[in-house]
Amino acid sequence: MTRQEFTALRDFVYTKSGIFFAESKQYFLENRLSRRLGDLNLSSYMAYLDLLQGPRGREELKLLFIEVTTNETSFWRNPPQIEAFQKVVMPEVAQLVRARGASRIRMWSAACSSGEEPYTLAMVAAECQDSVLRGLTVEIVATDISERVLEQARTAVYGSYTLRNLSPQQMAQHLVRAEGDNFAVKANLKAMVQLRHFNLVDYQDYRNLGTFDVIFCRNVLIYFDDAVKGKVIKGFHEQLASRSYLMVGHSESIHAFNTGFELIHFSKAMGYRKRT
Template identity: 40%
Template sequence: MSKLFSDRGFSGSIKITPKEFSQLRDIIYDLSGIFLQDNRKFLVENRFAPRLSELQINSYTDYINFLKYDPKGKIEEFNLLTELITTNETSFFRDNPQLKAFRDYTLRELIDLGNKTGRREIKIWSAGCSSGEEPYTLSIIIHEMLKNDLSKWRIRITANDISNNVLEMAKKGIYTKYSLRTTPEEFISKYFVEKDNEIFEIKPEIKRLVTFGKINLNQDRSVNLVPKSHVVFCRNVIIYFDKEMKKKVLTGFYNNLVKEGHLYVGHSESLHLITDGFKAKQHVGTISYRKI
């Protein structure tokens, strides 16, 4: 759940002009699909100033030229740019009403159907997985639901993010107590190994269901490579896209989902007036969507 950067951090001394902001915003949009509103100018200065200092670049015009024309800037800096424009704030078992709806409605239906037909397969896509808390949470829920029957099933959770840094953290599966602040205590003792100084490592059996990889939701080629899914989770991501980008991303999810597949977006996000390809389902305290 990589999110748009916050205002924490370095207070920049290099100011960005309206023209430079517009040019940099266009580069960021073309790269990631994230659209920076005009009121994000100070935040750009706040987050990018340390990088400009590190590169010994004295203006945003020079930085933009570096991104556009320098071979190193085009490759290495574009990767770093995704780290500068996103921040990752999440936890295990975040937004419990949604997870309860997933467990009691979506997952229960998929399990019942699989047992009935003999096709015991569940594929889930966590699009915008951040440092791994969401896909690992889904893996824990699946373990709790299937218990000893898990070995009879083919389960795959594909977890993607645009940030290399958070993906490396996710693969390691090591977290602080703060990441577990919304996790039931019985699950902490059952599915985590406590290390020194309140550091916790997710157990191998939970990791085993999850495959991590980098993705840019603005690139059709990458999205099309994701295996067909029964469920897509993309929470607290599309809120940072403009309407056209939202349509593009939701079309990608629609095409990825199997017939009557399920979609979960953030509790503050809505598909209203963006797409008519999904039907909303009301649950206690939340909404899920189903491919029509």
């Protein structure tokens, strides 16, 4: 891949997905895209870019997104943050929902990868259904740009490594044994989760998802530059109900764009609450 090819493809990926590859990531992009070149029998990266911009571009774009995304995730990822969600955020949000006379809590797992995050939120909800959530229903909208991980999320069958943070009690409560050494998520959790394709740079489409009481957007802002981060956070702010929460990854700060949120410190974790 020449530097010129890298720049052209990098800019294309950035425009379509917000994912920004610095010069130091040229090797990563080349490595990921060489697979597509091989499969398509193309002789150069410029020919690949032409294909992306041509009549077959829409279909190829889906495969490009699969190649350029990093989908690492696991159940109960960042346990202190999930515990804060369980002990502080969920009770607070349940109270807000009741106070406005509603009976449904809506959450968004924005960039849900293969489903571990939304199913973790569903586990938390199931575990407090008879206490904090009594009389309330929970709807979790889970979205990602990669069709491949969404397909895995729909299947909802997982190996033991991604389940490593769950206790034996949680394994028994929320999963059933599947083929081989795998485990399948139980139907009551799957029923809470709606999986949808959604690209976070399609800012004008956020409002189609409706209003949320909690948004989890963890470990994806790191792939965006400040211009994209600012617009994504503005979009989240607009879709959150008053005094509701945005939870980002532990290495991600939205401080620079944080006009409408207050930073909330939990025990060993943080979150952002919409100010008004």
